[in-house]
Amino acid sequence: MDWTSGQSKANWLVTRLHQPAWYWSLAFLLVGFNVATSLYISAHRLLWFDEIFTANMSRLPNVRTMWNALREGMEHLPLPYFLIARAFDQLFHHADIGIRVPSVLALGAGLLVTFDIGRRLTDGLYGLIALSFLATPFVTYYGYEARPYALCFALAAIALWIWVTTKVESRTATVAFGAVFLMGVAIHYYFLLCLAPFGILALWERRIFHPKVTAGAVGAMAALVVLYPQIVNSLSAQQRGAFGDWALPSLSKLQAVYLGFFPLVTVPLVLIAVMASLGRSHERLLPATSPGERISWLFLSVPLAAFVAAKLVTHLFVDRYMIVAVPGIAVAVACLFWRHCQESRYLSLALLIVFAGAGINGQLLTLRNIDHIQAYGDPQARTRQMLALEDTLEREGKRHLAVRFPLLFLEAWYYSKHRERYGLVWYGDVGDVGNARKYYALNFISLEEVVANARQTAVIGPDPVLTEALQKAGLRLKTRFITPHVVYLE
Numbered sequence: 001m002d003w004t005s006g007q008s009k010a011n012w013l014v015t016r017l018h019q020p021a022w023y024w025s026l027a028f029l030l031v032g033f034n035v036a037t038s039l040y041i042s043a044h045r046l047l048w049f050d051e052i053f054t055a056n057m058s059r060l061p062n063v064r065t066m067w068n069a070l071r072e073g074m075e076h077l078p079l080p081y082f083l084i085a086r087a088f089d090q091l092f093h094h095a096d097i098g099i100r101v102p103s104v105l106a107l108g109a110g111l112l113v114t115f116d117i118g119r120r121l122t123d124g125l126y127g128l129i130a131l132s133f134l135a136t137p138f139v140t141y142y143g144y145e146a147r148p149y150a151l152c153f154a155l156a157a158i159a160l161w162i163w164v165t166t167k168v169e170s171r172t173a174t175v176a177f178g179a180v181f182l183m184g185v186a187i188h189y190y191f192l193l194c195l196a197p198f199g200i201l202a203l204w205e206r207r208i209f210h211p212k213v214t215a216g217a218v219g220a221m222a223a224l225v226v227l228y229p230q231i232v233n234s235l236s237a238q239q240r241g242a243f244g245d246w247a248l249p250s251l252s253k254l255q256a257v258y259l260g261f262f263p264l265v266t267v268p269l270v271l272i273a274v275m276a277s278l279g280r281s282h283e284r285l286l287p288a289t290s291p292g293e294r295i296s297w298l299f300l301s302v303p304l305a306a307f308v309a310a311k312l313v314t315h316l317f318v319d320r321y322m323i324v325a326v327p328g329i330a331v332a333v334a335c336l337f338w339r340h341c342q343e344s345r346y347l348s349l350a351l352l353i354v355f356a357g358a359g360i361n362g363q364l365l366t367l368r369n370i371d372h373i374q375a376y377g378d379p380q381a382r383t384r385q386m387l388a389l390e391d392t393l394e395r396e397g398k399r400h401l402a403v404r405f406p407l408l409f410l411e412a413w414y415y416s417k418h419r420e421r422y423g424l425v426w427y428g429d430v431g432d433v434g435n436a437r438k439y440y441a442l443n444f445i446s447l448e449e450v451v452a453n454a455r456q457t458a459v460i461g462p463d464p465v466l467t468e469a470l471q472k473a474g475l476r477l478k479t480r481f482i483t484p485h486v487v488y489l490e
Contacts, residue, residue: 014125014345017352023124027115030131030356035108037363038143042100044370048379049407051146052414054099056440058086069439076234078227080186081148096146103150107143110154111135113161114327120165121292121331122338129352130334135359138260138319139326140366148187149320155184156194156324160299160331163198163212164292178215184324185223189231192220194324196305197298249310249317257303257319261326264358265333293335299328379411385484386412386460390421396480398458398488402450405461408484413442425450425459425466451475454489461485 016022047055057075060066063083070079085099092098114134119127142149159180166173184191195216202210224231302325310317341347372378386408393401401421403409409424416422423445436442447466450457451473459466461484462477470477470489477487 011345014349017125017128017349018123020124023119023128026128027112027131030128030135030359031108031111031115033360034111034135034140034143034363035104037367038104038107038140039097039101041144041366041370041373042104043095043097045096045144045373046380046383046411047096047146047414048375049410050375051099052410054082054085054146055089055096055414057082058089058099059094060439065439070230071233073233074436074439076230077148077188078186078223078230080183081151081188084151084187085146099146100144103143103145103147106150106154107140110139110150110157110327113154113157114330117157117161117164117292117296117327117331118334121290121296121335123342125348125352126334126338126342129337129348129355130330132352132355132359133262133265133333134326134330135355135362136262136264137362137366138262139323140359140363142320142323147320149323152184152188152191152194153323153326155180155187155191157327159184159194159198159216160296160328163295168211174211174215177212178219180219181216182219182223185220186227188321189224189227190306190321191324192224193302193305193309193322195220196301197295197328200298200301201295247310247316247318249307249315253317253319254303254307257322258300260319261329262333264355287339290335293332296328296332296335299325299332302328376407379407382408382484383411383415387415389481389484389486390416390418393458393486394418397456400445400453400457401460402445402457403460404463404466408461410442423449427465447473450489457489459487459489462487 017026053075057066057069060069063079066082066086067079069075070082075082084102088101089098092101111131111134115127115131117127118130122130139153142153159177162173162177162180181191181195184194195213198210198213198216202208202213207213303322306322307317337348337351341351366373371380373380390401399421400423402423402425403412404425406424409422413419413422419441420443423443426444426446437444447469450459450470454475458480459470459477462470467477476490478490480486480488
């Protein structure tokens with residue numbers, strides 16, 4: 001291979017990366033790597049609290065029972081998602097990996113669609129940069145979690161692809177756009193936020209009744225109407241404080257959302273600013289902003305729309321609910337890099353190497369620490385620690401395990417061979433959560449029950465309120481284990 005004709009190795013490689021056979025092959029390799037590693041993680045990671053709700057709901061006897069459970073507040077995600085999880089769960093014979101497979105497949109589809117949008121608006125190399133830029137820990141995490149966020153991500157990418165690649169007057173594209181929003185809202189209510197950038201652009205262009213926006217709104221409203229009974233229940237539960245205050249909106253959380261999406265973006269943006277300031281004497285005309293680039297930038301409005309919705313209606317503001325913003329923002333940033341860096345082949349190649357390397361390294365680090373993936377602490381470690389103590393506690397006469405921490409309770413209960421021993425200590429009226437007894441055979445126990453069975457009970461993770469109440473009942477607490485914190489009652 002001869003590079004002496006003035007073509008450097010970098011120029012040669014960049015030239016190849018602009019050829020379809022090369023950039024499509026590399027795109028499939030990157031997507032395949034993320035899909036394969038996500039499947040491996042899915043097969044080896046224990047389910048954690050939220051995912052166990054998915055498993056429990058998906059394994060109820062029939063669809064009617066699932067719908068009744070959802071209406072009674074057992075979950076606050078729409079029924080169609082659980083039907084998808086149920087189908088894969090049965091296909092994989094109730095192995096934990098089964099309910100995660102839809103997320104794995106959706107991650108791969110979303111990455112590939114985003115790449116195609118990026119290459120259409122720029123070129124093959126910067127399409128790869130968009131794909132690599134997108135493969136951040138925030139996005140890839142939901143590729144191996146049994147929740148609907150990866151599916152929302154994929155559908156958002158598909159909605160953007162339809163908008164960018166089809167004509168406004170296309171009836172087929174209009175119907176497809178509406179169908180995407182019907183499916184998206186039916187999987188997660190917050191998918192409605194994905195309509196914000198398209199609606200803003202339609203208003204800006206003074207096309208109030210834009211065909212695709214209208215179709216998207218109709219599809220979203222149809223899903224909301226069908227799921228209305230469950231929505232009412234969820235809003236009522238929120239008003240009663242069932243979700244606590246952990247997800248209330250705030251400006252600091254809004255800022256954190258943008259930073260959390262793409263933590264690596266600041267470095268290349270600084271480089272672009274420096275290059276722009278140094279290159280004023282060699283100014284060149286930049287191409288006009290394309291409609292596809294414009295709509296992609298408007299995906300920055302999704303977290304703002306979520307913030308307003310949380311303030312006024314839902315009172316729930318969580319970054320994963322806004323994952324629909326990520327495909328558009330990734331494409332927009334790739335377009336920005338393309339505008340300012342395409343003439344510098346070394347810099348273009350460096351951007352691809354940095355983003356692709358960071359994504360691959362992140363997945364490899366996850367594989368190396370597969371037993372300690374964080375989700376409100378280290379759920380796998382606390383589950384294994386609790387399960388390891390079961391036989392010891394049984395030998396020492398502790399047939400009742402009174403757990404105060406809900407996450408530990410559900411995670412240990414799910415994997416335990418002696419589920420009947422576990423009880424979640426619940427103060428006051430059990431209320432809505434008491435319905436869980438009908439569907440999942442969960443056991444909620446009162447302070448009085450703990451006191452009545454004190455000699456045969458081990459209290460797991462007592463908080464100060466429970467500790468004080470037990471002491472007032474005349475019991476002395478003796479620490480038996482530190483991790484998890486286990487006390488005996490005397």
